[in-house]
Amino acid sequence: MTEKRWTGYKQAIAKLAAVMVTIAVIGCLTVHDYGVSWDELYGTNSVWWNLNRITRNEPIPGIFEYDGTVFNVATETVFQVQKKVGKLLSGSQERSERLLSRQRFESKHAMTFLTALLLYLLVAVIVGLLCGAEFAWLGPVTLALFPRVWGHGFFNFKDIPFAALFTLCTLIGAYWVAQWTTNPASPNHASSNHAPEAPRKRFPIGRDRATLAAIGYGVCVGLLTGVRAAGLVVIGLPLLAYCLMQVSQRKAIRLADVLINFIPAVLTTFIVATVCYPSSWSNPIVWFYRALTVLSNYGWDGKVLFNGEFFEPRSLPWAYVPTWIGISVPVIFQVAFVLGLVILMQKYRRFSPLQQACIVLLLLQIFLLPTLAVVRRSVIYGEIRHFLFIMPGIAAIAAAAFIWTYQALPKPSLKWASLGFLAVVLLSLGVEMAALHPYEYLYFNRVSGGLPAANQRFETDYWGLSLRQGMEWINQHDRHPVLVGGPLHSAEVFADEDVALRSFAERKLPPNLKKPFYYLSMYGGNRQFQSYFQECPTLYQVTRQEVPLAIVRRCE
Template sequence: MPVTPTLSHRWPVGAFFGLLALLGVALYQDYGVGWDEQVDRLNGIINAKYVAMKLAPEIARRQPSFAEIPDLHGSQDTDHGVLYQLPLVLLEKVARVEDTRDVYFLRHLTIWLTCVAGTWVVYRLGAWRFGSWQWGLVVAGLLVLSPRLFAESFYNYKDPVFMGFFALAIYTMLGWLRQPTWQRATLHALACAAAIDNRTMGVLLVPMTISFAGLELMFRRNEWQRFIGSFALYLPLTAVGVVLAWPYLWENPVENFVEAFQSFSRYRSDMLTHYLGQDVSVQALPWHYAPIWIFVTTPLLYSGLFAVGIGVVVRAALRPLHWLASPMGRADLLLLAWFIGPVLAVIVFHSVLYDGWRHLYFIYPAFLLLAVRGLQALWQAWHHLHSAPLKKTTGWVGTVVLGVCLAHTVVRMALDHPYQNVYFSIPPVATTGMLFERDYWALSGRRGLEWILAHDTASTVPIGTDARTRLALHNALLLLSPPQRARVRMVPPNQALYFLGTYRWHPEAYPNSYGPAVFEQRVNGLPILSIFRLR
């Protein structure tokens, strides 16, 4: 049921999100530049040039920098919407930041604040589903205390941001299903368009909306006119919104969207990923790739509660008519569809995934909502115990288990900072981490360069790395100060004085010919970066 804001909970909720924003302000400069950040930024700049040439061609032609910017047509990233990237480009201009260090720090802070807004949406979903702002904060708290998502909320422009937009569309869908007015249909259409313009996977929202509107009509037949009338507005508004906010679609909306969708669903590369100790082509992933990655990177407490939540929902679903007759039952079905549907689609259609399960982060709020469904069921079962000694004992045991598990997650996040992106939940981490890709965002390169420059006083320092991770070294340069960048000379390994060894495609130890590492960056005992002085 919806929760009406009151003064009694505005303060704790406001304090939670205020402290969350301040936490990001304190930490945003600690993270490196992720693998895709330069490409994503360039995509935004290319689209900004295209929009300028379309809307103000005379002014655009007088911009000297435009000559160096590639044209939109022919760009390899036209299958990525730019609803988020375009405003970031404009923000750079407004803030007048030019040095790469300032540019990426600004972008990292902006991403974090965007993800805080997405966390607020997840809080609202939890508060609505469980009828309590306290339970809503529990859901939001578990999202914040998800180590990998926490780290990526500073530098991953795609997946955590898309997760927030997808959650917003689910929230507006629930609002429209409760009250099918044209105003709510408009809000939902805009939210769906925004999600699609972040990632084309957002098109899943359209069949979900249609399916659950049909389900509502089965139990609210007297409202069919309101549903049909507002739904007739939803589809065209969604389509218009998608086209308006995606410049690549302007010239040929249908054909270009189909092309972008096919390009997204048929990944061009035959890249290898390290999975369960083997190098596997991303074009031939085993069916269990996504479920295993979700399990080994999510705190075990959350997975256990999720299993309980699934059990509670399945038990209720054994009486389907009674279950679906309740609005909360239909809400639980929506959560199941939100989480299980995309995972099954990936398995059935052999979709390409890489870098763990980040392409499926948008299902994680549903995972957490089902986990809290399990926690709430345990709480209610405990509350109805009649035996006072049993109630006291189980209460203490449950409190200790929850407290220890949450404290362990908090401590690990603090100790692993700023490499929470290498979090694994299955001990021993040093063994588990050998079976999977580690720092696939290549954030540790920044720490490596800073260490070298702090321990070598030469005016120029030749540094090399593997050919496949050369981009990681270049990304690491972007956050150095200009005097530091001037000292670094990127060279092939055979000309380098220092060699940066990373472990994305190199799970084993580096050969003895490199000599002993002069520095290693480890996360919970797992090496993610080794520096060798070659001569």
């Protein structure tokens, strides 16, 4: 590497490091601002529930048998270490159950944000691969300005780790596929029409790059499956990408050789995924087949609010996913993504095999699984949460489009004007996210009418994080009992020790609950908890952009 190139490489690393440190500092300063979501109680307790059943040789009930363990076990392990260290430092001082629960959730939020940081870094690698290392820093900046990704990056313990591992699979898979398509006689070979290809050797299984990439990919897919069992389907994406690349360039598909090289990946995936699911140990082959069957027919008995109407999860219009992408992704990134796709098609044949493999796998990550979900009428709910894994690819292609467009501008004045325009748009987006904090995941773009237009038409605070702010308001007032319309734990961990809470999640009034009491409720969405106790005066509302997210009523 020449001195000039090494200097440029160091400058690229410095820029990326500065961006990543900035994102990390902002996240660390705000991670404890977020409430606790509806799903998090199970995520924190499932480790012990399932462990106790396994040790007693009892079956794990229902769908929980197939629920991911990797992230839950990792975060619970970290919390237990923190708990023991804290106990050593504070002596024998006991902490209340509420305080312990809150600390457990806070620990999980911190771990979720660390996973989000990995996701930002992976997008930087993709942008650097497509556009050059000096531009890698723009990748995490772009993804961090996807408000829903930023917001979910603090509490969504399923979909953020899944997105991070899926993106890591894409990168490792791209390197692996490149080993199949690169001429061994010319490792840096890019698409060329000048010389015939040299004879290719068979792919060995041993200590070579293709085998190491296969093993690495298998480990990553195994961990991905350990987060969500459905991640198992990702194992076949490199093979599909390879076939698409060869067909597009009218080259022979060496299927037999590739399938032989797949053996280490399949075996590694199977071993890692089996370790992640103790319930599969007695008969893992049957278990994984049953898992895919059960999950593909998974039923959810709730209703989904979409465009002002309530639907059964399997009866959603085909436009559900595209609509959510259209209203929740900032318009500037949607335009850039479409422009990026056009430029990718124009530049594709000039890319190296590694770049081509990355592009194809990235497009499969964005389009394939959402398309299959729509075609198969899979159960979808909870706004865009199940498809957060497509956002890194959209962000990477959008960032690449910014870079390529900037490079194509002929005059310095146009380049400065484009930089100024982009800076203003991104700054205004950052200001809007700050105004929504800590509910950035409620972002709706301006073309859709923003959060006010989405109120009562789409899910807003589906997760129930705003119950925290309502509970903190109650803490400052009378010590009456609190009836919670929503997840009880989302309010309870923030309640003072002398405040009694009861659950209204099943819409049944608890026995022996006497007036006066507060009714703390989620607002809107598919549950409509705010429609109860309307005879009681509303004392407080948690709002953003004048849209209520949670309410406090006093019944007496």
